[in-house]
Amino acid sequence: MTGSKTGNAPESAPAAVTALEKQVAALPRTPGVYLFKDEKGTVLYVGKARNRRQRVRQYFSPRSSDSRFFVSTVRRSAASVETISTSDEAEALILENNLIKELQPRYNIRLRDDKDYLCLRLDPRVPWPRLELVRRPERDGARYFGPYSSAMTAKDLYRFLNRSFMLRTCGDRAFAVRTRPCLQHQIGRCMAPCTLPVDRDAYARSVEQALMVLEGKTEELKARLKEEMIQRSRALEYEAAGRIRDLVAAVEAIEARQRVVDLQRTDADVIGFAREMDRMVVTLMTVRRGKVIALTDRRFSKVGSSDEETLRSFVVQLYGEGAVVPDRILLPFDIPDRTLLERFIRQSRRDGVRVLAPRRGKGRQLVAMAVENAGKALREWASLEEAGPTRLSYIASRLHLPGPPNVIECIDVSHTSGKEVVGSLVAMVEGELATSRYRRFKVRRDTRGDDFLAMQEVLTRRLKRGVREEKGWELPDLLLIDGGRGHLNLAAALKHELGAGALPVAAIAKDRRREETAAIRLRVREKILVEDMEHGQIPREAGEHKPAARVPRDFDTIYVEGQKEGIAATRTTPLGLLVRLRDEAHRFAIRYHRGLRGKKSLSSELLQVKGVGPRLVARLYENFRDLDEIRGSSAREIARRARISPALAERIKAALEPPTRGT
Numbered sequence: 001m002t003g004s005k006t007g008n009a010p011e012s013a014p015a016a017v018t019a020l021e022k023q024v025a026a027l028p029r030t031p032g033v034y035l036f037k038d039e040k041g042t043v044l045y046v047g048k049a050r051n052r053r054q055r056v057r058q059y060f061s062p063r064s065s066d067s068r069f070f071v072s073t074v075r076r077s078a079a080s081v082e083t084i085s086t087s088d089e090a091e092a093l094i095l096e097n098n099l100i101k102e103l104q105p106r107y108n109i110r111l112r113d114d115k116d117y118l119c120l121r122l123d124p125r126v127p128w129p130r131l132e133l134v135r136r137p138e139r140d141g142a143r144y145f146g147p148y149s150s151a152m153t154a155k156d157l158y159r160f161l162n163r164s165f166m167l168r169t170c171g172d173r174a175f176a177v178r179t180r181p182c183l184q185h186q187i188g189r190c191m192a193p194c195t196l197p198v199d200r201d202a203y204a205r206s207v208e209q210a211l212m213v214l215e216g217k218t219e220e221l222k223a224r225l226k227e228e229m230i231q232r233s234r235a236l237e238y239e240a241a242g243r244i245r246d247l248v249a250a251v252e253a254i255e256a257r258q259r260v261v262d263l264q265r266t267d268a269d270v271i272g273f274a275r276e277m278d279r280m281v282v283t284l285m286t287v288r289r290g291k292v293i294a295l296t297d298r299r300f301s302k303v304g305s306s307d308e309e310t311l312r313s314f315v316v317q318l319y320g321e322g323a324v325v326p327d328r329i330l331l332p333f334d335i336p337d338r339t340l341l342e343r344f345i346r347q348s349r350r351d352g353v354r355v356l357a358p359r360r361g362k363g364r365q366l367v368a369m370a371v372e373n374a375g376k377a378l379r380e381w382a383s384l385e386e387a388g389p390t391r392l393s394y395i396a397s398r399l400h401l402p403g404p405p406n407v408i409e410c411i412d413v414s415h416t417s418g419k420e421v422v423g424s425l426v427a428m429v430e431g432e433l434a435t436s437r438y439r440r441f442k443v444r445r446d447t448r449g450d451d452f453l454a455m456q457e458v459l460t461r462r463l464k465r466g467v468r469e470e471k472g473w474e475l476p477d478l479l480l481i482d483g484g485r486g487h488l489n490l491a492a493a494l495k496h497e498l499g500a501g502a503l504p505v506a507a508i509a510k511d512r513r514r515e516e517t518a519a520i521r522l523r524v525r526e527k528i529l530v531e532d533m534e535h536g537q538i539p540r541e542a543g544e545h546k547p548a549a550r551v552p553r554d555f556d557t558i559y560v561e562g563q564k565e566g567i568a569a570t571r572t573t574p575l576g577l578l579v580r581l582r583d584e585a586h587r588f589a590i591r592y593h594r595g596l597r598g599k600k601s602l603s604s605e606l607l608q609v610k611g612v613g614p615r616l617v618a619r620l621y622e623n624f625r626d627l628d629e630i631r632g633s634s635a636r637e638i639a640r641r642a643r644i645s646p647a648l649a650e651r652i653k654a655a656l657e658p659p660t661r662g663t
Contacts, residue, residue: 021060023081027053031092032085033099036078044078045107045304048096050089056081074304090344093337097316107304109280109313118154120145120161120214122207127200128175128193129207130168133158145214153294161213164250165206166191173632216288218251225251267326268363272370273311273333274378278302281381282314283374285366287326295370297377308335315355319345331357332371391431391574395478398567398575399560401504405478406430410508410581411462412482413443413454414589421447423458424589427476428581437472440592452490455483459491463498475503482582484509485566488559507559508569508582556582609655611648619643631656 027034029051036044049055059074086092100108121132123142133154134144162169168190170182178194185192191203212221225248232241272283280303286294303310312335319325325345331338334357342355358364392404408428415421423441427434441461447453459481465473479495481487488507495503556579557566569575606612606620623641624630630638630652639649 020078020081024053024056024060027056027081027083028085029053030085031087031089032083033092033095035082035084035099035103035105036074037080037082038077039079041080043103043105045074045105046096046099046103047305047309048089048092050092052083089337089340093312093316093340093344097313100313100317107302109300109303109305109310109317120154120158122211122214124207124211128168128203130170131158131161131210143211143214153296157214160250161210163189164247165210167206167210168193170194173629177631213251216293222248222251266328268328268330268366269326270330270366270370271311271314271332272367272372272374273307274371274374275303275307275310276378276382278304279378279381280310281374281378282311283370283377284318285370285373287366295373297374299377299381307333308337311335312337312341315341316344325353327353328363329353329355330363330367331355332367333357391577394574395577399478399504399506399558400562401478403477405476405504407437407474407476408478408480408578408581409437409476410480410482410578410585411455411458412582412585412589413451413458414586414593415443415447415449415454420593421454422589422593423454424585424592425458425462426581426585426588428577431577433581433584438588440588451483452486455481455487456490456494459494460498463495463500463503466503467499475500477504479503479505480578480581481505481507482509482585483507484557485559488561492561505561506578508578509557509559509566606652606655609652611651616642616644 031048031050032052033046033048034052034056035046038044047055059071084095086095100110104110118133118135121134121142121144122129123140125141161167166189168175169184170178175194181192181195182190184190185196191198191206193203209221209225212218225244229241229244229248232238232244266287268287270285270287272285274281274283278301280300282298282300284294284296284298285292286296300310305313311331311333315329315331319329329345335341338355338357342353345353345355356363358367389404392406395401396404406429409425410427411423411425413421413423421443423443425437425439425441427437429437439462441458443454443457445453445457447457462473463475466475479491481491484507488505491505491507495501495505555568555570558569558575558578559566567575569579571579606617607614619642620630624633633641633653635646635649635653638644638652639646642649
């Protein structure tokens with residue numbers, strides 16, 4: 001490949017167009033990639049073409065019917081165009097994808113922010129298989145499922161399968177050195193094959209059942225489970241029968257979210273597409289064995305490419321590097337590069353895949369469903385943006401604030417038995433999370449597990465900086481505290497003491513009925529199990545649940561200065577914005593706390609080794625991910641990466657070796 005940058009940025013706007021047109025006229029008529037750049041050299045857009053001169057010239061043709069806002073932007077803002085030659089159009093397709101991911105141009109569709117969608121990996125050939133969340137499947141003989149364009153969908157399915165079928169979750173290194181069962185076994189979510197004498201056949205059956213869920217064979221799985229449940233009940237093994245009944249109910253729950261569409265029981269990905277000006281929504285409908293198992297939407301703004309180019313770029317980025325490829329990929333409309341796209345996917349990922357734009361039949365119905373979903377998501381996106389100021393105005397009215405809280409901050413603390421106490425501060429601007437305003441605090445005083453003392457220190461440090469008007473620490477329109485009325489009183493007293501009396505503060509607490517709800521559900525399950533034991537069989541049809549007791553809906557309570565009663569907040573109301581912010585503060589605090597706790601654990605073990613001090617521990621942090629990685633490395637590797645003597649590396653290796661298990 002060869003690149004050729006054509007010309008420098010002209011001095012005036014008319015000259016810029018003239019100079020750019022001269023560059024375009026000099027472009028070759030061969031396949032390749034073109035990059036539009038502004039006066040600062042920033043890449044605005046990356047495209048590929050079979051004939052670069054003809055394609056780029058279309059942007060500046062007065063007879064062009066292309067009315068995209070981006071075309072006028074190119075004519076006005078582009079100062080130069082750079083081209084890269086390729087041997088053929090397929091190579092240009094690959095290069096375009098790589099450049100988009102590397103350069104992240106403003107007007108290109110960027111699918112994954114340089115990351116691939118999540119997939120689930122399971123290798124049934126190893127002695128104790130486990131599920132893994134991976135981003136780039138490899139041709140290593142393992143089974144891969146996905147991709148899931150929604151990380152939440154993939155993680156929810158991962159947790160469901162591990163919890164339901166009690167598969168191990170620990171990595172291979174931790175599995176090899178563990179000496180006692182972990183917490184997952186203690187709460188009944190893992191068989192603990194790492195330390196306990198688990199029946200291999202029983203574990204293999206659990207793995208097979210998890211695979212059946214991933215493959216969409218839920219009907220067959222339910223039939224097997226119900227038969228086993230009846231056998232267990234007849235053998236008076238009521239506890240085992242009750243567990244199987246709960247598993248059947250869990251499978252039915254996940255099956256209820258799947259829609260049967262048949263499609264000759266093949267695997268397919270159906271793509272829906274909706275666009276309004278520079279905003280676009282692409283819906284990915286995942287069909288496995290004739291069932292819709294996932295339906296996810298992706299939003300894109302400032303999209304400058306045409307519909308055909310955008311759709312092609314989406315497919316290339318989705319399947320180009322490591323994604324699981326189904327039997328069919330159904331598009332909402334035909335594109336000129338469809339044959340090239342099909343050949344590209346076959347060469348890079350899988351033989352036999354077909355890229356289709358169906359015009360009739362079941363395939364067209366599926367595409368229409370995906371397009372309808374994309375259109376709905378686009379309308380909801382637009383209405384949500386329009387409702388943003390309305391939501392903030394509602395919050396201001398409900399909490400009696402002086403005006404809409406355009407900037408909201410939330411503070412939370414986290415610790416384990418009073419150790420490694422940390423605080424977190426997260427923020428929203430105009431109703432959207434603003435990560436640039438996130439802050440972390442390591443609590444300096446010995447709080448001995450007192451949340452109020454920890455919150456007092458974090459609040460004091462935050463408010464002092466705000467009162468001093470330090471850059472980046474401006475006071476928000478509303479300060480939210482994770483806690484109850486006691487935390488609210490603490491914040492109110494501190495703000496007056498530190499000179500920030502006009503700052504509105506509120507507190508948000510999880511409702512205690514959540515714990516009551518869990519207890520009620522547990523009692524209902526125990527009652528059903530007792531009735532099963534009394535009758536000696538599963539009531540009604542095998543696996544059928546009795547009506548569950550009505551339980552109160554989850555909600556949070558917001559406490560505001562000057563108001564005696566708390567305000568109920570649910571996620572489906574405008575006040576749900578504050579619930580979301582509190583959850584984000586909680587997540588951010590726990591992440592920081594776990595990181596510090598992990599480092600301290602590593603330090604405590606290493607500092608026991610003769611010749612190891614804080615500086616060497618810090619160097620080990622820089623070169624090894626965690627304690628398990630050090631344990632799994634040879635003494636020679638430790639010496640090389642930490643730049644220490646072989647003798648000291650041997651001592652570290654010996655000190656970290658797990659004790660020999662008894663026979």
